[in-house]
Amino acid sequence: MLYHRRSLLDELTAKGIRLTNQRRLLVEIIQNAEVHLDAATLLELAQQTDPGIDRATIYRTIELLKKHGLIDELDLMHLKGETLLRSQDSPRSRPSGVFRMRPDRRIFQRLFERLKAEISAQTGFEVKVARLELGGRCRYCGAAAKQ
């Protein structure tokens, strides 16, 4: 039930970008990540495979992927323009329980599109990018809500 998207590696090759071992590794990690990654987590994960990899490389690669529009500015996943479910965490804390809405859930998409269209029509604001963040408790959350 996965929706199709060309692999980041393919995209890089297509753009004629040099493929180093480090880039291959980082791209693979980002691609397979279940949750959003920050630079520190990405570094940590990468070092499990390549202990020699440097912070600078992490940041430079993130920058590269952003510049080519392959990952989202905010969340390091290739979610550009997609809607997100994000738990409310304190800014510094490790993101936990961050996941995205399945794009094949047409109900949300339709409602969301309608919301955007209505806003455009009523205000003259031409919507180009939209991001919806929802904080709260999911099915699998413990008793206490984070807030």
Add this chain to the structure above:
Amino acid sequence: MLYHRRSLLDELTAKGIRLTNQRRLLVEIIQNAEVHLDAATLLELAQQTDPGIDRATIYRTIELLKKHGLIDELDLMHLKGETLLRSQDSPRSRPSGVFRMRPDRRIFQRLFERLKAEISAQTGFEVKVARLELGGRCRYCGAAAKQ
């Protein structure tokens, strides 16, 4: 056509928080700001009136106001829980063209509420906080779109 909200100063007094000149100044700036402020901008604006005011005071005051729920964690305006229209800017750049949706526009509210409700019903995700960000071109934008 402004909707009512108690002034931040009143809220502070009501909570028995000590009013210093610095706090009065900062609160006034935040209250009158047309756009979202970041710490650097707030400092800059404050120093135009009180050149001696220190960064630390800015950060401590922001922290204080956040702790009491008087400003939004993200944008330094007292917009807690309200829907926002925010232009797409690079993270480091000065926020420009940031404004909020008028809460009296029932059309949006109704659609937005319906979206949230639908998500709750379909996924079991209990929505507690929601933020909608839209990037694009408003009526008053120049010819060239930012993104």
Add this chain to the structure above:
DNA sequence: TTAAATGCAAATCGTTTGCATCTGT
């Protein structure tokens, strides 16, 4: 072969903290 990518170390940026002094109540 060579332009570009890497690792390393130092620099920089935004934010926070400890402490002596000042101020609101």
Add this chain to the structure above:
DNA sequence: ACAGATGCAAACGATTTGCATTTAA
């Protein structure tokens, strides 16, 4: 009078940069 707020300077963590070395094409 005194708890709490401020300014100052140093500390901190995250990100960036310069440069010598390595690597993909």
